[in-house]
Amino acid sequence: MSKIQEIHDHVSKGKVRIVPKLVEEAIQEGIDPNMILNEGMISAMDDVGARFSAGDLFVPEMLLAAKAMKKGVEVLKPHLASGDQEAGGKMILGTVHGDLHDIGKNLVRMMIESAGFEVMDLGVDVPAQTFVEKVKENPDVAVVGLSALLTTTMPALREAVQALNEADFRDRIKIIVGGAPITQDFADEIGADAYTPDAASAAQKVKELVA
Numbered sequence: 001m002s003k004i005q006e007i008h009d010h011v012s013k014g015k016v017r018i019v020p021k022l023v024e025e026a027i028q029e030g031i032d033p034n035m036i037l038n039e040g041m042i043s044a045m046d047d048v049g050a051r052f053s054a055g056d057l058f059v060p061e062m063l064l065a066a067k068a069m070k071k072g073v074e075v076l077k078p079h080l081a082s083g084d085q086e087a088g089g090k091m092i093l094g095t096v097h098g099d100l101h102d103i104g105k106n107l108v109r110m111m112i113e114s115a116g117f118e119v120m121d122l123g124v125d126v127p128a129q130t131f132v133e134k135v136k137e138n139p140d141v142a143v144v145g146l147s148a149l150l151t152t153t154m155p156a157l158r159e160a161v162q163a164l165n166e167a168d169f170r171d172r173i174k175i176i177v178g179g180a181p182i183t184q185d186f187a188d189e190i191g192a193d194a195y196t197p198d199a200a201s202a203a204q205k206v207k208e209l210v211a
């Protein structure tokens with residue numbers, strides 16, 4: 001079995017202790033860190049999601065897989081950094097109200113930080129009003145990033161963008177949205193400035209937004 005396949009299997013089985021060791025070994029073997037992330041870990045989460053939909057596994061197993069992935073990402077983090085630190089700027093990031101998914105958001109944060117930005121991470125289940133207050137408190141914030149992973153929290157994303165759009169500071173910030181159920185059409189419809197489908201393109205987009 002290939003190392004990537006091994007990582008994939010152990011992430012989907014939620015093997016919290018073994019995954020970081022396997023990721024370390026894969027790095028030592030010279031496997032591309034992006035391949036470890038995308039084909040080893042993110043694809044494992046897709047499988048876990050599909051098996052959850054099919055009723056083959058349940059929330060506790062999904063949670064363990066998430067923990068295993070987080071441990072793997074910790075090992076991978078220094079190897080994913082773009083090294084391109086010249087951009088700079090301050091950003092606020094969070095997962096919207098009612099939504100507890102944070103793996104994707106954390107990857108977005110990691111890539112944006114490695115592009116030279118300072119990221120204030122508000123965590124998960126963040127009410128619309130908190131985003132507004134934090135932007136008010138931090139006049140140097142240039143970008144706000146919002147994540148939503150559930151179709152049922154897409155309305156909360158809409159609400160948060162609406163609250164930011166109505167605030168008097170709107171012209172000094174850019175809003176970027178993302179998460180598996182989000183599309184460019186939805187982003188346009190709710191009045192966000194940008195959408196991208198993954199963490200690497202999010203970092204690129206944020207650089208463009210502040211340029």
Ligand code: B12
Binds near residue numbers: 052108146147151
């Ligand atoms: C792990 C997981 C959980 C964990 C989360 C742990 C954690 N700390 O995050 C736990 C167990 C808590 C969980 C709970 C639930 N989950 Co869940 N979960 C998942 C799972 C398997 C993986 C998510 C993940 O981490 N993916 C990997 C990351 C890297 O991908 P990502 O999040 O999409 O992020 C990427 C992009 O979207 C983008 N991105 C993300 N955010 C942002 C933000 C910006 C600004 C930008 C630009 C880009 C961007 O970049 C990221 C990196 O490339 C998914 C299945 C799946 N395939 O996604 C289901 C899934 C999202 N969950 C689902 C469901 C139904 C639930 C529950 C309702 C289950 C239940 N009955 O209780 C609860 C809801 C809890 C809540 N209120 O939030 C469904 C959602 C269905 C839907 N369409 O709404 C999914 C799709 C599973 C399924 N197939 O049914 N879940």
